[in-house]
Amino acid sequence: xxxxxxLDARILDLxxxxxxxxxxxxxxxxGVARGTVQARxxxxxxxxxxxxxxxxxxTTEIGYPVTxxxxxxxxxxxxxxxxxxxxxxxxxxxxxxxxxxxxxxxCRIVARSNADLQRVIDxxxxxxxxxxxxxxxxxxxxxxxRVLPLLHAATRx
Amino acid sequence: xxxxxxLDARILDLxxxxxxxxxxxxxxxxGVARGTVQARxxxxxxxxxxxxxxxxxxTTEIGYPVTxxxxxxxxxxxxxxxxxxxxxxxxxxxxxxxxxxxxxxxCRIVARSNADLQRVIDxxxxxxxxxxxxxxxxxxxxxxxRVLPLLHAATRx
DNA sequence: TTTTTCACTGAGCACTCTGACCAGTATTCT
DNA sequence: AGAATACTGGTCAGAGTGCTCAGTGAAAAA
Numbered sequence: 001x002x003x004x005x006x007l008d009a010r011i012l013d014l015x016x017x018x019x020x021x022x023x024x025x026x027x028x029x030x031g032v033a034r035g036t037v038q039a040r041x042x043x044x045x046x047x048x049x050x051x052x053x054x055x056x057x058x059t060t061e062i063g064y065p066v067t068x069x070x071x072x073x074x075x076x077x078x079x080x081x082x083x084x085x086x087x088x089x090x091x092x093x094x095x096x097x098x099x100x101x102x103x104x105x106x107c108r109i110v111a112r113s114n115a116d117l118q119r120v121i122d123x124x125x126x127x128x129x130x131x132x133x134x135x136x137x138x139x140x141x142x143x144x145x146r147v148l149p150l151l152h153a154a155t156r157x
Numbered sequence: 158x159x160x161x162x163x164l165d166a167r168i169l170d171l172x173x174x175x176x177x178x179x180x181x182x183x184x185x186x187x188g189v190a191r192g193t194v195q196a197r198x199x200x201x202x203x204x205x206x207x208x209x210x211x212x213x214x215x216t217t218e219i220g221y222p223v224t225x226x227x228x229x230x231x232x233x234x235x236x237x238x239x240x241x242x243x244x245x246x247x248x249x250x251x252x253x254x255x256x257x258x259x260x261x262x263x264c265r266i267v268a269r270s271n272a273d274l275q276r277v278i279d280x281x282x283x284x285x286x287x288x289x290x291x292x293x294x295x296x297x298x299x300x301x302x303r304v305l306p307l308l309h310a311a312t313r314x
Numbered sequence: 315t316t317t318t319t320c321a322c323t324g325a326g327c328a329c330t331c332t333g334a335c336c337a338g339t340a341t342t343c344t
Numbered sequence: 345a346g347a348a349t350a351c352t353g354g355t356c357a358g359a360g361t362g363c364t365c366a367g368t369g370a371a372a373a374a
Contacts, residue, residue: 069263093300145251
């Protein structure tokens with residue numbers, strides 16, 4: 001596990017808020033040398049703390065305003081991995097985890113509409129090895145996905 | 158709702174894979190003029206298709222290897238928004254949605270360990286208005302969060 | 315305590331990219 | 345047919361990047 005300090009957190013805050021700033025401008029704003037920011041960013045990427053800088057695409061804006069969470073039970077004997085691989089082939093499936101509890105898999109899916117959600121769920125349940133699916137629809141995003149507050153909490157003094 | 162075409166998808170693919178490429182290099186790789194890439198990126202940001210270019214921070218690497226999903230029931234009369242605001246104050250709560258079904262809220266939480274998860278859950282259930290919490294632990298990330306396959310599917314010809 | 319190691323600073327360098335233009339052309343919409 | 349839009353390929357000055365270096369301070373190892 002790699003540690004992060006307050007400066008790392010401030011650097012990531014800044015780049016999250018204004019991705020276009022550039023290393024030089026960032027160093028000015030943070031009051032440190034350019035090489036420091038550069039070295040920190042390199043280290044954060046190398047250590048895997050930062051997985052990437054990909055664009056955050058809003059699924060609503062590309063025509064998929066409906067989000068739903070599905071929990072799946074799979075047949076004993078069917079491997080989790082096999083089922084998950086089949087789910088990965090469905091583009092509307094954005095995320096899959098194996099979980100504890102009565103259900104085996106959890107996944108996040110999106111759809112063009114509630115009616116379209118039925119089509120997506122059909123695609124999911126048709127996967128070999130899936131026994132039962134239970135779906136709830138996300139009505140409103142109360143707290144959008146975020147990591148930065150945690151990052152500050154993780155900062156060790 | 159904004160439309161995206163195949164070129165938009167290819168641009169975002171490229172920037173997701175290699176965030177450091179820059180507009181000029183991207184235009185070379187994609188075989189289009191620089192101004193085109195620039196204009197597309199501007200439009201995607203302006204239309205809200207791309208919410209940001211923030212760093213994807215790996216929670217495991219900053220000391221929070223345990224992910225869990227909690228569904229909450231809240232008391233009748235307690236507003237969803239009030240409860241969600243209180244949850245937002247807990248840094249380990251990464252995401253909150255209101256949902257259909259027997260439960261009212263869904264949230265993603267992380268913790269330093271299974272023992273630490275108890276601490277986080279305690280922080281959650283102590284929130285005024287929460288009646289009951291049900292938690293499952295994510296064992297393995299079968300399909301990591303992704304949007305790009307969907308983006309290609311959303312491309313209209 | 316002394317030595318070593320490491321991160322940060324501030325500076326300099328050649329090189330490249332950016333953002334902003336422009337006119338000309340192709341495509342689509344009205 | 346005319347208008348609006350998007351793309352091309354070009355220029356320009358200014359700014360940022362990647363890289364290197366020597367010097368400083370602080371913390372860890374000897």
